[in-house]
Amino acid sequence: MAASLLRWSDGMKHVVCVMVGIALLAGCARPEARIAFDGKYFRTRLNKVDGQRDQFTVKIRDAAKSIEGAREAGRYEGTSYCVNTYGNSDIKWVVGPDTPPEQLRLVDGDLTFRGACPN
Numbered sequence: 001m002a003a004s005l006l007r008w009s010d011g012m013k014h015v016v017c018v019m020v021g022i023a024l025l026a027g028c029a030r031p032e033a034r035i036a037f038d039g040k041y042f043r044t045r046l047n048k049v050d051g052q053r054d055q056f057t058v059k060i061r062d063a064a065k066s067i068e069g070a071r072e073a074g075r076y077e078g079t080s081y082c083v084n085t086y087g088n089s090d091i092k093w094v095v096g097p098d099t100p101p102e103q104l105r106l107v108d109g110d111l112t113f114r115g116a117c118p119n
Contacts, residue, residue, distance in 0.1 A: 038069030044077040063111035071097040074113045082117035091115045
């Protein structure tokens with residue numbers, strides 16, 4: 001009985017191999033899909049504000065390595081979101097890439113913008 005539990009069927013081997021392959025591919029990012037801003041790569045994250053589709057925040061990680069690059073990475077992320085969601089690249093920034101540098105705050109090296117897409 002114990003020996004039969006230890007034997008894997010061919011189907012089970014196939015399922016395990018496919019799952020391992022999917023897990024490996026999920027962690028891969030295509031290098032050519034990444035865009036450098038001011039010669040640096042930034043991780044960004046866009047979130048809707050209070051569940052409203054038109055209002056969002058963009059967090060730019062490690063912005064301290066290039067404030068100018070981080071500004072453009074945030075602009076790109078916000079513009080991409082508005083174009084994909086509303087078909088329009090206009091953004092009303094509360095705090096954004098054109099905010100004067102002295103009014104920008106870095107928190108733990110990250111920069112956060114807030115804006116709204118026209119609807």
